[in-house]
Amino acid sequence: MGTATKAILTVLLAFLIFGAAYASSGLSIKSELKAVTIKYSLEGTPYIDYVGLQLPEIEDQISGISQDTTKILLSRFYATGLLYNASKANENGYFTWSGELKMRVRVGQMTTDVNVPTTINLYGEYDADGFLRSGRGNLTTCIITISLYPPYTIGLSNPINYSFDLNSQTVNLGEITQLTGIVSLFATTTALIVALTKDKDLTLISET
Incomplete structure (x- = not known):
């Protein structure tokens, strides 16, 4: 040589x-990842999915989930504050939420808000970060529908029903x-x- x-x-x-x-x-990395395992059924059809979310800004990460049924479930959870909420750190118990969620939808260059009726009944345990460590219950919501061709119209499906079992653990990326x-x-x-x-x-x- x-x-x-x-x-x-x-x-x-x-x-x-x-x-x-x-x-x-x-x-090089001082951060933690929430490794989430979600078992759920949607209208009787069973699913299982695995998701990694890095706190604190997880909304865009949820929007990028490839499985639509999982994305809908977690987006509704997040919007109600029942997936991650620092004020719920170390809490556990029964939680319910019922009302209309304002969900933002982008169609081409247009952005609009859609009110989506949603009801969640949950027994949950939250970790020290306020992230849902363990949760079981059911969720009823609607899917936002968008026509394929212009003029685009936005609507809501009939109500759909989830039953779910969610568990998460903290992974130290560092x-x-x-x-x-x-x-x-x-x-x-x-x-x-x-x-x-x-x-x-x-x-x-x-x-x-």
């Missing part, structure tokens, strides 16, 4: 070691990053030592 090549390799591996060391320090950083640091350092040692061995062999 030439001197220039060895220098470049050493610099690159040094950068990797620095990055791995930073990650292993736990400073700890995960720190663990993977330590593994990466060890592997990269080993690679650097091996590369430099093998280069020395090859040099000695070539001289004999």
